[in-house]
Amino acid sequence: MEIDVTVIGAALAVGIGALATGYAQAHIGSAAVAALVEKKELLVAMIVLVAIPETMVILGFVIAYLILQ
Amino acid sequence: MIVPMKRVRIAALHHEAEQVISILSGLGVFHVSSPEKDPVFMFEPTDVGFISKDTADTLAQAESLIASISTALNSLPSPMRGQPTHATPKGGWIAAEQRERIQQMVDEISETARNLERGMVELKEVRVYRDVFMEFSGLIEVVASSTDVDLVGVAFPKEGARGLEELEVVLEKATGGVYSMFRSKNEGQIQVALMVIPITMWDTVSQKVFAGKIHPIHLPQRYSKSTFASTLAALLERDRELSLTVNRLEASLAQMSGERRLILEAARKGLIGETAPLHAQEKLIHSDRVFWISGWAPERDAEKIAIELESVIGPSALIYASRPEVEQWEHAPVKLSNPRWARPFERIVDLYAPPVYGSVDPTVFLAITFPLFFGLIMGDVGHAALLALVGWGVSRIPDGGSLARDAAAIIYRLAGTAALFGLVFGEFWGEFAKHTELYTPLFDRKHGAGSMLAVVLFIGFFHVAMGAFLGLVNAARRKNWREGLEKMADIMMLVCLFWLGWQVSEGLVTSAAIWAMVIVFAVKVAAGWSVKSALEAPRLVSNILSYTRLMALGLAAIAMGDLANDFLRSGMASGVAAGVAFHALNFVIGVVGPVIQSVRLHYVEFFSQFFEPAMVRYRPLADPAKT
Known part of the structure; x- marks a missing residue:
């Protein structure tokens, strides 16, 4: 059976990025909720902080796209 | 501005x-x-x-009344649907007799709220005893009629239920196994157990089991009657009485909320306005x-x-x-003043922080680029139509005030750009429009993802460069030439990056572009003369790459929309239901995601180039009668 290595590479680029993003967001999110309980005005800063790790999976997605081209 | x-x-x-x-x-x-x-x-x-002594006394009394009103307002239940929630002070200064009336209202609310709290605490307690008595009725009756054994109750919080197992170990040792334990099957927050112990062993058990952290529970004297039946009857009667009392007090508070919330909110606003000049005198x-x-x-x-x-x-x-x-x-305190079309977006800037005095106010730029980014990600006429409907709903919120008005204005703007890009991409609830062959899209972002990537990277270059330019303007206004030189180097570096990127896409990289980049980098490091300056240079690259999310999120939404349409095309009832559910989910994700990502691109990538938050917001001293 012939395996296309580029497909595996693309899957790894998105998959590892997604796992890393999930790990980071889980930790940031739980800390953010704890902080928000004490200081509600941090809401926007917390939303931004939670969104920051998404860069990893988005860049992974872009790399996957470039690999598959 | x-x-x-x-x-x-x-x-x-x-x-x-x-x-x-x-x-x-x-x-x-x-x-x-x-x-x-x-x-x-x-x-x-x-x-x-x-501030004279009389004025100081007036101030102290007013502050005390403000605190009491705030506590009373917190005790009141939320306003009922349709009840107005915002009050405006009328008539300015609050006369002495009005203050007395307000104090009476506050006292009545506080008294009712206190009674309600006491009633709820006792009701909870009574129900625990009632449930235990009903669950163990047979056991309690038998033990009550016996002179050889005694009944002891223990209670643990549900999460501390392991304590019962440890208690059994201690009891086993103390009684030599001559005991019985009955655990309650109650689903409440408290784990209750009753233990039957020979009366002759009571002293030993008291010393060895209940001398430490574990204490037996006793039925309070007021519920304890001569027989099991009369005790249970007393508990049931008290439960009924307390339920009625709690319901009556809750209804009373709800009525007070309807009648007095507006008056108290107006009084609090009036008093705060009234104390402001006195606070000014303190300064x-x-x-x-x-x-x-x-x-x-x-x-x-x-x-x-x-x-x-x-x-x-x-x-x-x-x-x-x-x-x-x-x-x-x-x-210096900061007050923003922008053209009417951009004014709603002041709220998005303000959520982060107002810009420091003397710097550039980014509201006008944000009013253009925020809807642009949102529309580029969403890019779907169907989603845009539904979003516009949401905007209409927001604008119709009763007593929504300026917040609802601004939110609706922003939502309409977002829906407009999403519809515009939806027409460009030919998307209506996913790729639905393309399959109808009624409309030829101007640009197919799904199959032209490479071009889309180039477009969003160009937008990233432009947006980050605009931020760096605003940073240059800020530095020039402050006459900070070193910072200005650094910002200029940032702009030049972005130009060099664009040049290099262009050459890479053409498959030809010249040494001139590389040298230009090295020279600009050296200028930036020399201007900043710090490790931070050196580290900031690669950050520009990551900032630009971050804009690829404008493409990535849109493609993800198309994939979800296609899946939903495949379900719909199946024609089966379950397929149609799944398709509609997927479209609904895609719409929610399609709104929340682009808003968060657009906010992030502005706060992190754009603002980091120039924005400095203000320390003080403009809050003028004002007569409460005029505000």
């Missing part, structure tokens, strides 16, 4: 203090700053705060005969203050207004 401010200093004689504060409150444009020795007035200060600096106060006012209003004070007080009032020096900018 940020409204230009003037630093205003006012000095007058002692007996004119209250009049001056009253005039300033009436004008409603003077922002009082913290007391400090002012170099303009050369009087020698003796003290801060210019006066004075010598033996003269007082002075410092603050800020919009440039066009500063003259108004001078004219009004001179006409009322006369020549004994000294007024000195000046434009702030660069060093004072960070202490």
Whole structure:
């Protein structure tokens, strides 16, 4: 059976990025909720902080796209 | 833009203090700053705060009433649907008899809320005993009629249920296994167990089991009757009584909420406005005969203050207004004033922080790029139509005030750009439009993802470069040439990056582009002369790459939409239901995701190039009757 290595590479680029993003967001999110309980005005800063790790999976997605081209 | 401010200093004689504060409150444009020795007035200060004992008492009473009203308002249940939630003070100053009436209202609410709390606590307690008595009725009756054994109850919080297992181990040792334990099957927060122990062993059990952290529970004296049946009857009767009392008190509080919430909110606002001038008096600096106060006012209003004070007080009032020096900018209060079309977006800037005085206000830029980014990600006519409907719903929120109006204006703008890009991409609830062959899209972003990537990277270059340019403007306004040079190097570096990127896409990289990049990097490091400057250079690249999310999120939404449409095309009832559910989910994700990502691109990538948050917001002293 012939395996296309580029497909595996693309899957790894998105998959590892997604796992890393999930790990980071889980930790940031739980800390953010704890902080928000004490200081509600941090809401926007917390939303931004939670969104920051998404860069990893988005860049992974872009790399996957470039690999598959 | 940020409204230009003037630093205003006012000095007058002692007996004119209250009049001056009253005039300033009436004008409603003077922002009082913290007391400090002012170099303009050369009087020698003796003290801060210019407030008589009577005024201090008035202030203390008002503050106490404000605190009581706040507590009472917190005790009231949320307003019922349709009830107005915002109050505006009417009539300004609150007369003494009105204060008494307000105090009576507050006392009644507090008393009712206290009784309700007490009733709920007792009701909870009674229900625990009632449930235990009903669950173990047979056991309690048997033990009550026996003279050989005794019954002991223990209670643990549900999460501490392991304590019961440890208790059994201790009991086993203490009684030699002569005991019985019955655990409650109750689903509540408390794990209850009853233990039957021979009376002869009671002393041993007391010493070995209940001497430490575990204590037996006893039925309170007030429920304890002579027989099991009469005790259970007493508990049931008390449960009924308390339920009625709690319901009555809750209804009473709900009624009070409807009748008094608006009055109390208006009174609180009025009192806060009333105390503001007194707080201002606390910020006066004075010598033996003269007082002075410092603050800020919009440039066009500063003259108004001078004219009004001179006409009322006369020549004994000294007024000195000046434009702030660069060093004072960070202490100047900030008030934004933008064209009407951009004004709703001040709220998005304000959520982060207002910009520091003297810098560029990014609201106008954000009012253009925020909807642009959102539309580029969503890019679907169907989603846009539904979003516009949501915007209409937001605009119709009763008593939503300016927040609902601004939110609706922003949502309409987002829906507009999403519809525009939806037409360009030919998307209507996913790729539905393409399959109908009624419409030929101008650009297919799904199959032209490479071109889309180039477009969003170009947008990233442009947006980050615009941020760097605004940083250059800020540096020039502050006459900070070193920072200006650094920002200029950032812009040049972005140009070099664009040049290099272009050459890479053409498959030809020239040494000239690489050298240009090296030289600009050296200039940036030299200008900043710090490790931070060196580290910031690669950050520009990551900032630009971050804009690829504009493409990635859109493609993800198309994939979800396609899946939903495949379900719909199956024609089966379950397929149609799944398709509709997927479209609904895609719409929610399609709104929340682009909003968060657009906010992030502005706050992180764009603002980091130039934005400095302000320390002080403009809050003028104002007469409550006029606000």
